[in-house]
Amino acid sequence: MAAFFSSLHRTIIAGIVLLIVIAIVVGVLSGQMIKPDHAWFAFFMRWLHVLSGVMWIGLLWYFNFVQTPSMPKIPDDQKPAVSKVIAPAALFWFRWGAAATVLTGLLLAWMNGYIVQALTFQKGAHVIGIGMWLALIMAFNVWFIIWPNQQKALGLVDVPADQKAPAARLAGMTSRINTMLSIPMLFCMVAQQNAGL
Ligand code: HEM
Numbered sequence: 169m170a171a172f173f174s175s176l177h178r179t180i181i182a183g184i185v186l187l188i189v190i191a192i193v194v195g196v197l198s199g200q201m202i203k204p205d206h207a208w209f210a211f212f213m214r215w216l217h218v219l220s221g222v223m224w225i226g227l228l229w230y231f232n233f234v235q236t237p238s239m240p241k242i243p244d245d246q247k248p249a250v251s252k253v254i255a256p257a258a259l260f261w262f263r264w265g266a267a268a269t270v271l272t273g274l275l276l277a278w279m280n281g282y283i284v285q286a287l288t289f290q291k292g293a294h295v296i297g298i299g300m301w302l303a304l305i306m307a308f309n310v311w312f313i314i315w316p317n318q319q320k321a322l323g324l325v326d327v328p329a330d331q332k333a334p335a336a337r338l339a340g341m342t343s344r345i346n347t348m349l350s351i352p353m354l355f356c357m358v359a360q361q362n363a364g365l
Pocket of ligand 1: 214217218220221222224225270273274276277280296304307354357360361362
């Protein structure tokens with residue numbers, strides 16, 4: 169058991185197998201097996217979208233709730249463990265999670281038939297339009313402000329020493345802004361279908 173769960177790959181595959189078993193059991197119990205039509209593929213895209221969104225926003229909140237407040241408490245000689253090992257790995261999943269969320273979100277809006285209406289704030293798609301624009305601004309921040317400045321701050325690209333602190337401050341401030349935006353953004357995501365707005 170311990171050997172099995174020591175592998176992340178095997179753990180992910182086990183999660184997918186468990187999902188397939190649950191889908192079959194639910195299908196048998198309800199008498200309704202999966203019908204691979206447009207509605208089902210839109211639902212599948214919604215699931216991929218939420219998975220990638222959790223990866224992205226989960227890591228955003230990890231940076232803001234855990235890593236950044238803990239850094240001052242870590243002795244200087246141990247800080248490289250975070251800045252050289254943990255943060256670069258977290259930033260990899262963070263920025264690609266953001267890209268996957270944007271892609272699946274835009275595909276979902278297209279499959280739902282309201283991508284243009286949402287992005288231009290037309291009637292019936294106001295709330296998801298606001299959510300999509302908030303998330304697009306956040307994704308822009310990730311790729312064009314946070315990531316380039318984190319690379320400077322963490323020494324992943326060569327810059328003069330005096331540029332590191334301002335880069336870290338800008339990345340940190342933008343990450344805080346994204347944390348603020350994540351609160352109404354998530355409300356808008358779940359409101360479109362469920363809040364009757
Ligand atoms: C640019 C990025 C994004 C776009 C274009 C986008 C687009 C969408 C669309 C079109 C929907 C379907 C709304 C509906 O008709 O019910 C949706 C739902 C949702 N999105 Fe996003 N989204 C983005 C970012 C995010 C992020 C960062 C998260 C974070 C977890 C997220 C989480 C959700 C959730 C939980 C739902 C609700 C699913 C449901 O109620 O069934 N989205 N999004």
